[in-house]
Amino acid sequence: MKLSVDKIQLFLAISFTFAICTQVQAQLNQSLIFAAPPPPADIGEPGKRAEAGSRGCGQDTNQALAAVPVKHLTALVPVYSKSELVFATAIAEHPSFWFYVPYSSSFAYGEFVLEDEAQNQSIYKTSLTSTPGVVSLGLPAKAAPLEIGKRYRWYFNIYCKKDNQIIANVEGYVKREQLNSTLKTQLAKATASQRVTLYAANGIWYDALSAAGELRRTNPQEQSWTALLQAIGLNDVATEPKVECCNLES
Numbered sequence: 001m002k003l004s005v006d007k008i009q010l011f012l013a014i015s016f017t018f019a020i021c022t023q024v025q026a027q028l029n030q031s032l033i034f035a036a037p038p039p040p041a042d043i044g045e046p047g048k049r050a051e052a053g054s055r056g057c058g059q060d061t062n063q064a065l066a067a068v069p070v071k072h073l074t075a076l077v078p079v080y081s082k083s084e085l086v087f088a089t090a091i092a093e094h095p096s097f098w099f100y101v102p103y104s105s106s107f108a109y110g111e112f113v114l115e116d117e118a119q120n121q122s123i124y125k126t127s128l129t130s131t132p133g134v135v136s137l138g139l140p141a142k143a144a145p146l147e148i149g150k151r152y153r154w155y156f157n158i159y160c161k162k163d164n165q166i167i168a169n170v171e172g173y174v175k176r177e178q179l180n181s182t183l184k185t186q187l188a189k190a191t192a193s194q195r196v197t198l199y200a201a202n203g204i205w206y207d208a209l210s211a212a213g214e215l216r217r218t219n220p221q222e223q224s225w226t227a228l229l230q231a232i233g234l235n236d237v238a239t240e241p242k243v244e245c246c247n248l249e250s
Contacts (some may be wrong), residue, residue, distance in 0.1 A: 032196070032227035037203040039080045039087060040151070040175075047086030047153075047172035050074040057107045057160035057167055071236060073158055073168040074100040076134070078205055078232040086172030088205035091179045093145035095206040096138040098213065099170070100237040103158055105129035108167065112137050113155045117173070123152060133243035136213060146176035174206065196224040200231070216242065 051072040076098035077088045101110060110130070114123040124143040128135065137156075139146070146152060151173055158168040186198055192215050199208030208228060216225040229238040 032200055032224065032231050034078060034200045034205065034208070034228065034231045035203045036078050036080070036205075037089060039083060039085050040173075043085060043087065043151075043173065046080075046084045048075075048170050049077060049079045049084075049086050049172065050170060051168040057162055071100065071102045071240075073102060073156075073170055074234065074237055075156060075170040075172060076100065076209060076229065076234060076237070077172055086170075087175070088172070089175050089177045089203060090146065090206035091177055091204055092207055092210075093176070094139040094141060094143065095146065095174065095176075096136045096210045096213075097154060097156075097174075097206070098134060098136050098209055099156055100134050100240055101130055101158070101243075102132050103168070104132060107161050108158050109161060110135075111155075111157050111159065113157075114139065114143075114174075115153050115155075117151045117153055119153060130243045133241045134237070135243050136210075146174070148176050148178050151175040177204065193222065193224050196228065200228060213242065 051074070053072070075086065077086055079086050097112065097114075099110075103110075109127060111125070111127045113125045115121060116123065123146075124139055126137065128137070152175070153171065153173055155171045156169065157166050159165065160167050183198065183202055187195055190198055192211065196208055196211045196215065199205075199211060209225075212225040212228050215222045226238045229235070
């Protein structure tokens with residue numbers, strides 16, 4: 001009898017420990033922390049993460065009213081609150097840039113431009129149309145890879161099809177960093193969700209979000225994507241759907 005009681009106690013202890021670990025892991029996932037790197041001190045214009053207001057498309061009043069979305073065009077990137085600086089890092093040679101686009105392709109189209117910091121050379125430029133939702137613009141393999149230690153500037157503009165005027169725009173900076181050996185080893189041993197946490201903890205935004213985006217695609221119940229966007233104050237677009245049907249024109 002004593003042996004049976006001991007077994008029961010052991011079973012309960014293991015079950016309790018497992019439940020606690022699961023709860024802690026869930027809490028960690030829900031309160032994912034993004035450790036932003038120190039902001040560069042030598043950037044002039046800070047950029048813009050979200051469009052402050054929505055402008056109508058063309059002169060037709062009915063169309064203009066219908067074209068005003070509830071939410072605004074938003075770049076899915078962190079912003080430094082004191083300076084409003086839109087800056088984030090990547091380790092990928094060809095990172096993906098993510099945006100929430102609230103406009104319909106029936107009256108508007110987008111254009112993404114990546115330039116060197118001096119704005120002397122266009123690294124990549126593409127146009128796209130899509131239905132409202134989150135879009136991912138991956139820098140294609142044919143484009144020049146981002147150089148380690150170099151800073152680039154990106155722009156994403158929304159144009160009205162009727163008059164080709166800009167009705168919304170966001171802009172910011174990206175810098176490619178060297179992947180250190182310690183983090184490289186940790187990433188090699190990590191699970192998909194752990195990679196998101198590792199990237200975030202090391203301030204590597206673009207790779208963290210892309211990893212979270214892939215997790216969201218393969219497992220809609222996974223919370224890394226939502227937790228990561230909430231960590232940088234983008235609660236309002238954290239649950240918006242990913243648009244898979246973007247038409248890209250390079």
